[in-house]
Amino acid sequence: MLTAIIMAGGSGERFWPLSTPEKPKQLLNIFSEKTMIRETVERILPIIPRENIFIATNELQATAVKEELKDIPEENIIIEPAFKDTAAAIGYSALIIEERFKSKLKRDEKIEIVVLASDHLIKRESEFRKIVKLGAKEATTNGVIITLGIKPNKPETGYGYIEVKEENKLILNNIYKVRRFREKPNLETAESYISSGKYLWNSGMFIFTTETIFKNFDVLMEEHAEIFQSIRKKLINNISGLELTNLVREDFKKFEKISIDFGIMEYSKNIRVIPVDIEWNDIGSFNALEEVFEKNSSGNVVRYCNIREIDSSDNIVIGDGITISLLGVKDLVIVKNGKNILVADKNRTQDIKKIIKKGEE
Known part of the structure; x- marks a missing residue:
């Protein structure tokens, strides 16, 4: 069962004055007649139905997100009560998705989640969807976390990098073991990455099953896992929206503010990467x-x-x-x-x- 979490809680500060906290970059139509979050939703609709698409946002932007995405069920708009970075946001959203669909699963069926940013540009959309389905199959079959690595075309210093465990030339759309994640490099280091042929840009897009991601939280982020257990007990009677937000507010205060990259991706032993060429741009600045x-x-x-x-x-x-x-x-x-x-x-x-x-x- 393929689902999506679209991360839409950022403030888009590097696009000020176009972007504001109340109406950030993902809610602007900078690149077409449609907003970036609308384009993100429509990019995955051919493979994921609306009822399986969830939006992770915050209290400041929730109303605008609901207004922009009226076709997404309102109960799928997940409102985080505090910004505690992506580890908390993704884990919390995965909990809600698991609770929503676990009773509907067929025998041996797993809940697959693709995590996407709401403000990225992807021109080769059909190719992107093909890769998502490939990654979901691998995530389910082998219990791994899949990330999409962008084939670099220049020594970019504004992106993090993924080093691949592979001696031969990387082939697009194949699946490789990850050696390690690298922080944004200086120009000299970026040039060495490109010349080696073993590095990919970190797109920040992930695919995993709920079973796999919570196993990783249990092993690598025990404090987060304990808080998730507390929240899990409150996900009853399909409570959603601000009612749920208020219910878990005290739990959220206990989360360490840390990204899923630092908390899980850099330490997990079961990360795989798919090198892709989808004409991707994270639109990080003007x-x-x-x-x-x-x-x-x-x-x-x-x-x-x-x-x-x-x-x-x-x-x-x-x-x-x-x-x-x-x-x-x-x-x-x-x-x-x-x-x-x-x-x-x-x-x-x-x-x-x-x-x-x-x-x-």
Whole structure:
């Protein structure tokens, strides 16, 4: 039984001022007429029915998510009472899914979960769905956790990497044992990863059965496992929404704030990776727009505005229907949304969250 958890609790700070805590990146239609979370749902609908798709979000964004995804059952909108990172979020969501479907399983059937981000771009959608089904079969058959590793096309320093246990050349869509996960490298290290041919970008997409993920929690994250046991006792009578959120609020306060990467993926002995080429982009900053949209004759990316330009090139300009004039500027990100305007060096877009904190002082 294939299900999905779409992670939709992020604030999208690196896309400020377009993205706000109440309406973050996944709820914006930056790349098409549809929001990113809508595109994520539609990407998997051919293989996962709506009643099997769950959205993990928070109290601040829950109303907007429900409004955007009216076709997803409201009881499938999982509202976390506190941000405790992905280990708690994924485990909690898996508990709810297990409780929902365990009585409906056929003999020897397992609940398979694919964990997806709500704000990634995947152009080769048919290929992606094929890989998800392949990964789900492997996860069920061999009791392993599958992650999708993106075949790198450049020495990217903004992604984590997966090192593969394999002496021969990696073949797309094959399944390999993982040697270890690597943190975001410097440029020299990234170049060595690429030249070795044994490293893949960590996409943050995982596939596993509920049985396997909770076994890993029991072994590697005992404190989380104990809290899950407490929560499990409260998942009765199909309670959902804010009623459930309030019921587990005190339990959530006990979770250590830690990602599933640090808690499980880096230490588990049963991780497998599938190298894929699905034209994936995690849209981690405004700079990603240069990889998605065509540039004009001056090398500028222009969205939702008109520009007048003289001696200006390689800028990213986003407006809200206005005309923006550029004179002698290069390598800038210029964004206007309502009363907020951002002007940033393209090489500093990872620091946009510092501007937000400065405004809160």
